[in-house]
Amino acid sequence: MASKRSFLIPGVDKRLLIKDALKVMPDLTRRRFISGGASLGALTLLTGCNVLDSEAAEGLLRKVSKFNDAVQAWMFNPDALAPTFPESAITKPFPFNGYYDVDDAPEVDGETWKLEVRGLVDNKKSWTLDELYQLPQVKQVTRHICVEGWSAIGSWTGTPLRDFLKLIGADTRANYVWFQCADKDGYNSPLDMASALHPQTQMTFKFGDEILPRDYGYPMKIRVPTKLGFKNPKYVISMEVTNDYKGGYWEDQGYNSFSGS
Amino acid sequence: MSSLAAADSNATREPAKVIQPAWVRTMHWINAIAMIMMIMSGWQIYNASPLFNFQFPKSITLGGWLAGALLWHFAAMWILMVNGLAYVITGFATGRFRKKLFPITPGGIVSDLKAALTFRLAHDDLSTYNYVQKLLYAGIIVVGVVVVLSGLSIWKPVQLQYLTALFGGYDAARYVHFICMSLICLFLIVHISLAILVPKSLRAMIIGR
Numbered sequence: 266m267a268s269k270r271s272f273l274i275p276g277v278d279k280r281l282l283i284k285d286a287l288k289v290m291p292d293l294t295r296r297r298f299i300s301g302g303a304s305l306g307a308l309t310l311l312t313g314c315n316v317l318d319s320e321a322a323e324g325l326l327r328k329v330s331k332f333n334d335a336v337q338a339w340m341f342n343p344d345a346l347a348p349t350f351p352e353s354a355i356t357k358p359f360p361f362n363g364y365y366d367v368d369d370a371p372e373v374d375g376e377t378w379k380l381e382v383r384g385l386v387d388n389k390k391s392w393t394l395d396e397l398y399q400l401p402q403v404k405q406v407t408r409h410i411c412v413e414g415w416s417a418i419g420s421w422t423g424t425p426l427r428d429f430l431k432l433i434g435a436d437t438r439a440n441y442v443w444f445q446c447a448d449k450d451g452y453n454s455p456l457d458m459a460s461a462l463h464p465q466t467q468m469t470f471k472f473g474d475e476i477l478p479r480d481y482g483y484p485m486k487i488r489v490p491t492k493l494g495f496k497n498p499k500y501v502i503s504m505e506v507t508n509d510y511k512g513g514y515w516e517d518q519g520y521n522s523f524s525g526s
Numbered sequence: 527m528s529s530l531a532a533a534d535s536n537a538t539r540e541p542a543k544v545i546q547p548a549w550v551r552t553m554h555w556i557n558a559i560a561m562i563m564m565i566m567s568g569w570q571i572y573n574a575s576p577l578f579n580f581q582f583p584k585s586i587t588l589g590g591w592l593a594g595a596l597l598w599h600f601a602a603m604w605i606l607m608v609n610g611l612a613y614v615i616t617g618f619a620t621g622r623f624r625k626k627l628f629p630i631t632p633g634g635i636v637s638d639l640k641a642a643l644t645f646r647l648a649h650d651d652l653s654t655y656n657y658v659q660k661l662l663y664a665g666i667i668v669v670g671v672v673v674v675l676s677g678l679s680i681w682k683p684v685q686l687q688y689l690t691a692l693f694g695g696y697d698a699a700r701y702v703h704f705i706c707m708s709l710i711c712l713f714l715i716v717h718i719s720l721a722i723l724v725p726k727s728l729r730a731m732i733i734g735r
Contacts, residue, residue, distance in 0.1 A: 326594075329601040340685050347684045348691075408696060410683065413592065414575035416696055491684050519593030521600065526684040 327519075334523040338457065341525055347465055347490035350406045355473065356417035361480045362494065364450070364514075371447040371500040375484045381503035384443075387434025394484050398470060400424040400432075405465055407490040409497070410526055412515075421488045422471035427462045435506045437462060443511045444487055447500040454498050454513035456489065457523065465490050468501075493524040545653045545730040550622070553613045554731055560609060561710065563588060563602035568707060570595030577704055603677065610670055617667075626655055627664045635661055649724045666713045673706035 361367045379391040404422040430437060442461045446452035460466060467488040470477055477483045482499025489497050495515045505511075516522045546554075566588035573581045574592045589595030617623040634657035641647040642658050655663065679690035679699040693699035721728045729735070 326597040326601055329604070330597055333600050340682065342685060345685060345687070348687055408683070410696065411575070412596070414571065414680075414700060515593075519597060521596065526682065 330519075330521050333521055337521075337523040337525045338459065341459055341491070343459055343463060345491075347407050347526070350408070350418050352406060352420065354418050355406060355420055359417055359419045359472070359481070360415075362411065363448075363499075365448070367480055369449070370479055371449070372479060373447050373484055373500055373502075378484050378502070380485065380501065382433055382505075383503060384506040385436035385439045385508070386430075386506050389433075397424070397468070397485070400429065402470065403467070404471075404474075405467065405488070405490065407465065407488075409490075409494050411494040412520060412524065420473045421467060421469045421486070422474065423467045423469035423485075423488065425464060426466045426468055426487065427464070429468055430461065430506070439506045440508045441506075441510065443505045443507055444498045444501050445503045445505075446498050447502050448514075450514065452498060452500070452514045453511070454496055454516065455511055455522070456487070456492075456496065460489060460491055460525070463489070463491055491526055493526060495520060496524050543653060544734045546734050548734065549616055551731055551734060553609055553616075556605065556609045557613065560602050560605040563598055564606055565707060565711065567595040567598035567602065571599060572704070577700060600681075607674060610674065614667065614671075623664075623667075627660050630657060630660045630664060649727070652724075652727055652730055662713065662716065666710065669706050669709045669713070673703060673710065676703040676706060 361370075363370060375394045379393055380397065381391050382389050402422050402424055404420060406418060406420045408416050408418050410416045426442070427437075430442070435442075437458060439458055441455045441457060443455045444453060456466075465488075469482070469486040469488040470484070472478060472481045477486060482501070485501045486499045487497055487501055510522075513522070566586065569582035570584075570587035570589045571592065573584075573587065587595065589598045638647060638657040642656075647656055647658070675689060676693055676699050678686055679693050680696065680703055683690040683696045683699075690696055690699055693702050721731075
């Protein structure tokens with residue numbers, strides 16, 4: 266009996282088989298974001314119909330999420346500042362967070378790195394780190410809130426994104442600023458223009474008054490204290506001012522796209 | 527709709543009293559479905575970053591993983607909020623809350639609680655709530671309001687920062703939200719147990735009498 270349970274195919278360990286299978290198909294399973302039929306079973310029993318285990322339910326949930334984007338855009342007050350905190354409130358150590366281990370975090374060479382600028386802007390010149398460091402910087406001590414629920418207070422210093430957008434002659438009537446990152450899986454994320462122009466939205470070069478360490482997104486992070494953490498891209502390599510919704514790493518997997526705080 | 531209308535016209539001809547009017551029954555069951563969706567998806571969301579040293583078993587959660595659970599939670603919240611708001615407004619406007627739930631006196635609660643715990647509390651007249659029921663039903667409405675407000679403070683700690691501050695900040699609001707969920711679950715245990723013990727109360731919530 267015991268051997269039957271642990272060996273689905275004679276001689277093959279079920280756990281190892283599942284492990285290997287998962288390695289082959291991580292993306293497909295992730296994209297079906299309301300997977301896990303078993304967990305829906307209880308509700309199916311209660312409602313007496315199988316509405317939940319269908320593409321229709323998934324489609325409906327995506328529609329409601331789009332509606333929630335619109336509601337949040339309507340709620341967003343461009344003048345409302347995220348609460349700020351004294352330096353003593355900074356969380357130490359500030360947690361590293363990513364879909365990879367800290368050892369797998371991108372290692373960007375600041376000497377050769379250039380910020381690429383594309384899309385609806387007058388000046389498409391790329392920016393070296395030294396050039397960006399010349400721009401006026403401001404510091405903020407704000408709360409980073411993760412989509413998972415935890416939060417941590419950190420100190421970020423950098424150039425307000427709206428100043429930079431003005432400098433490069435960006436069309437601020439465009440819908441989005443779309444960021445791309447140096448992560449191995451090509452992290453990217455769209456930021457709605459209203460949030461991009463918020464006074465606290467920042468091109469961050471320092472954490473805790475020190476050059477942004479690799480753990481927190483060296484050489485540049487976009488700090489958006491009015492958004493959940495995953496809308497604050499790290500290891501940024503390019504930004505594109507665009508009217509098109511280009512999707513994002515987590516957004517495509519089901520996280521609400523606006524995700525405002 | 528036609529069956530509801532027929533039931534109402536029967537009620538006027540026959541002496542049998544309508545204990546739960548149609549609006550209460552409708553909103554009760556809409557709330558029940560929305561609340562279960564909120565709780566089950568909420569447990570999945572909790573599991574992503576537990577406040578305490580435990581997680582909810584995946585088999586009793588909704589959404590499969592964090593993103594799915596968040597989609598369910600932020601979809602069902604509209605049903606819960608719109609229905610809940612309509613219920614509270616109608617409850618005050620029709621005078622039902624005033625007639626059914628008030629006054630709640632400490633003396634009444636003590637004597638009815640004693641009777642309830644010794645299984646001597648009568649349930650002859652379902653149209654009148656005893657003091658334990660009054661306290662629980664009024665209390666759960668308050669908890670319902672707090673669970674929505676604490677949820678809004680977690681969802682929008684910048685746009686609704688004054689509300690979040692009222693709960694003692696973002697992290698404290700998460701605990702308030704969790705405690706309200708726990709109170710609702712405790713209420714559900716008592717509420718469903720008593721509905722099973724007094725089946726005619728369940729019947730009244732389905733067909734009105």
